[in-house]
Amino acid sequence: MAKYNKADIERRMNGAVESLKSDLGGLRTGRANVTLLDPVVCDVYGAHMPLNQVATVSAPEPRMLTVQVWDKANMAAVEKGIAYANLGLNPMIDGQTLRLPMPDLTEERRKELAKLAGKYAENSKIAIRNVRRDGMEALKEDEKKKEISEDDRKRHEDDVQKLTDRFVAECDAAAEAKEKEIMTQ
Known part of the structure; x- marks a missing residue:
């Protein structure tokens, strides 16, 4: 099956964040x-x-x-x-x-758009967690095949978790900034 590749995992997680930023760019502000x-x-x-x-x-x-x-x-x-x-x-x-x-946004429409921004962020975080799961499974598979030791697997799992935390935080920050922009303009 898949062999663990940190660069590929990082690339896929970054892709989820870039996709989120693109989606958020399409949301209308004032x-x-x-x-x-x-x-x-x-x-x-x-x-x-x-x-x-x-x-x-x-x-x-x-x-x-x-x-x-x-x-x-x-x-x-x-x-x-x-x-x-x-x-x-x-x-x-x-x-x-x-x-x-561009018509003025009503308060109700602003709340809908902010909610949609949150939904986009959640979908991106799900994608990031799926990439994390794939990475963890690849590490377990590599350990099972005796290609890496248990210590290596644990160390790499920590790396994958740190990447996950970093990209999830980026998603949250992007969504929060967009929600603030929607609610204030």
Whole structure:
């Protein structure tokens, strides 16, 4: 089976944290941010395509996003994709551009978004713990095959636990910062 590899474990845990940061970047705060539209998918040319492959997104003002659609025939599909993304944005068509004013967040919506940030963090921590479990199993397997001693296994298990603690703390810090940003803007 799998042989213990600390670098691989660290890489996979870091991947979970990076994924969390990407997910949190898509959560809306009061300010316009082009990453907000990253999860938007449009049905164009008979396929599901990410918005950034059919249009250019920019933030010309602090409370406004614009989406410049490259092919005018895709305007309706892009507008529908933004609506289906359930981001609370109402696109206004202006020629080949969609204008997306950022509405003020209600207290209720802020709490929902903060809760969602917490859920994203929990999913990342679960992924990190799964990587830890894989590492621990690989160490036990290596010890069983007599490739490492019991002392080595215990020392490596401590290393894996320290990595786990570090990356879980990073997840908590990222989620806490995002929740604070959501609640104060």
